[in-house]
């Protein structure tokens with residue numbers, strides 16, 4: 001009965017890891033998926049996460065009961081505080097409805113499905129380019145995707161004028177997906193002044209902001225600084241949505257732990273929104289998993305552990321910055337043609353190199369370096385020992 005099922009293509013990001021795993025070469029390097037590696041090229045479990053897990057294991061009172069449909073209450077409160085700020089007026093007024101979801105993707109999916117059911121505008125504007133999964137998640141949830149200009153390949157920076165023009169001509173009330181910080185794949189963020197202009201434009205047209213916050217702490221190394229754009233939008237009393245992921249900043253990738261928040265006008269609205277979110281979640285996966293959210297809540301509610309987390313997070317962010325510098329220096333010393341300063345200017349986990357698909361294919365074939373076909377490399381996957389190999393590959397790809 002399934003004989004007519006056709007072979008589906010691999011995922012453009014996760015499929016890179018599949019190809020990498022099949023490659024027997026000892027020099028292979030995976031710069032595809034945005035997943036942090038140590039200087040030794042190994043995945044990292046944060047010390048504070050191990051400590052939290054140990055505490056959970058030692059706690060004899062813990063059981064494995066179902067969580068509520070909306071997830072772990074402590075986790076939800078603390079996640080809202082983390083992104084909106086402890087003194088957020090929206091939190092103080094009880095205007096925020098937060099539900100625990102399956103990391104960033106699950107949060108986006110639940111939020112989008114809610115909007116498709118309850119919001120009068122089904123059109124969502126997403127940046128060009130954006131994370132490859134965005135259009136798929138949003139479309140399948142019932143929204144209709146349109147793009148706004150974001151990146152300028154000529155400057156390898158923000159196309160701010162294009163962004164303002166496209167949002168300026170969006171229909172009033174349209175939803176706008178915004179990367180809260182460390183834009184994926186470009187590593188290019190608006191300045192705070194530009195964010196303010198974006199906010200003014202969006203509010204004047206009644207556009208609804210839907211933040212995807214997958215890298216809080218990775219852009220500047222500071223959790224609060226990276227949340228500023230979101231807080232700017234919340235400060236004016238208006239509505240917004242935020243999808244949070246703990247995959248990168250707590251290294252909880254496979255635990256699938258994230259949160260979706262709706263900032264509403266009143267506490268009463270927030271409570272009704274939450275009741276409807278339950279109707280989205282229950283038939284989708286019933287209720288979320290316990291373990292990851294318990295780790296996060298343990299860390300967020302303990303002052304010392306929270307502090308330890310910020311130090312470990314900063315160390316990851318700093319190592320990535322040092323990789324940027326090392327790769328830039330290595331290309332300079334090879335005299336690689338072109339301006340490579342965007343490697344040090346871009347922020348977060350990724351560099352949007354400007355390499356084209358053909359050059360990427362060449363680097364994979366000849367150098368066993370794996371990356372997405374749009375030329376994005378995960379700086380978090382690089383280490384000092386591998387920098388010369390990567391620089392040689394880029395040099396040859398652009399000069400051959």
Ligand code: LMR
Nearest residue numbers: 013014032033034131184
């Ligand atoms: C990425 O862009 O590499 C990450 O967000 C991982 C993923 O799920 O694609």
